[in-house]
Amino acid sequence: MSSTLDSNACKLLFTEARTANLFLDKSVEPNLLREIYDLMKWGPTSMNCCPARIVFLTTPKAKARLIPSAFDGNVARINSAPVVAIIGQDMEFFQYIPHLYPHAPENKKVFEDNEFAAEATAFRNSTIQGAYFIFAARALGLDCGPMSGFDNARVDKEFFGGTHVKSNFLCTIGYADSAAAFPRGPRFAFEDVCQVL
């Protein structure tokens, strides 16, 4: 295997990738949803805790259940996307630590006894897995539109009632209509946000 990513791959994932706004009328092959997961699942999480839970909305009927929770600016994006993923977090993720982290199963209790640590770990690690989701989708040739502009409590009630899962963020996926992309925003320079000690 090569030891670095070539420039075309860097363009695909980083330097020329753009957030999708609206999408072309082109469906996402159902098997790609599984392929996204089968790439993203390998990314590292704290104690391999893997708290992300994903609901893929693939039909107009399923997306219609999400629309009342979305902020106005995101409704057209959701309607335009062939698939919308709800990236959720299992607040009881620690129940699975004995399985996922077998050399230190006692860490289950650390989180059972410390709600603050459990919440921060669920949020941090489901978010980091959400980033792996974005990169996995891009690796498979899909465009993504991650969004946090929605009513989390309402989504939780609609999709995660009776469970310990809470929504984290949404991500539209499909093939972007590049004509609808926003101008790319500026980024900080290295010196603005990095220090070397």
Added chain:
Amino acid sequence: MSSTLDSNACKLLFTEARTANLFLDKSVEPNLLREIYDLMKWGPTSMNCCPARIVFLTTPKAKARLIPSAFDGNVARINSAPVVAIIGQDMEFFQYIPHLYPHAPENKKVFEDNEFAAEATAFRNSTIQGAYFIFAARALGLDCGPMSGFDNARVDKEFFGGTHVKSNFLCTIGYADSAAAFPRGPRFAFEDVCQVL
């Protein structure tokens, strides 16, 4: 540019990448720190808010300032790593929204007026940028050891005193000693954690 990532690149970033435990005695070229940032900065954040702030610890003296804050299990990892990055979050990130998100500068006020939203946005988006950091480092041939086992408040006092930055997580970088890797942990199957509606 190619529209999908080839299998070697998928191995490098996802399927064969492993979390680094201990490192070889091989330094990280200083310019690679800048290259990591210049890749990761392009990843999407909410309203392009870019809240991540990074401190690279590249000398034994700088790492020694971190050691008292680290949980016992992470001390050897920090000592072994040629570079340790502190991934921080600027809790006043919204001050820069008029620059970073010029088509909606008024969103600065949304966060000024809502501390809960500001904190969640800083945490979520600095974390997602931390994931981009990991993938950028891997893209450049480096191995990473992300860690959240440390005393955040103590790190904040030591490295971010007098600023609005708080630590999120740590990430060692370098060239891993593969002999010191842990056995890979299991992952959930698609059916365990994903639903298709």
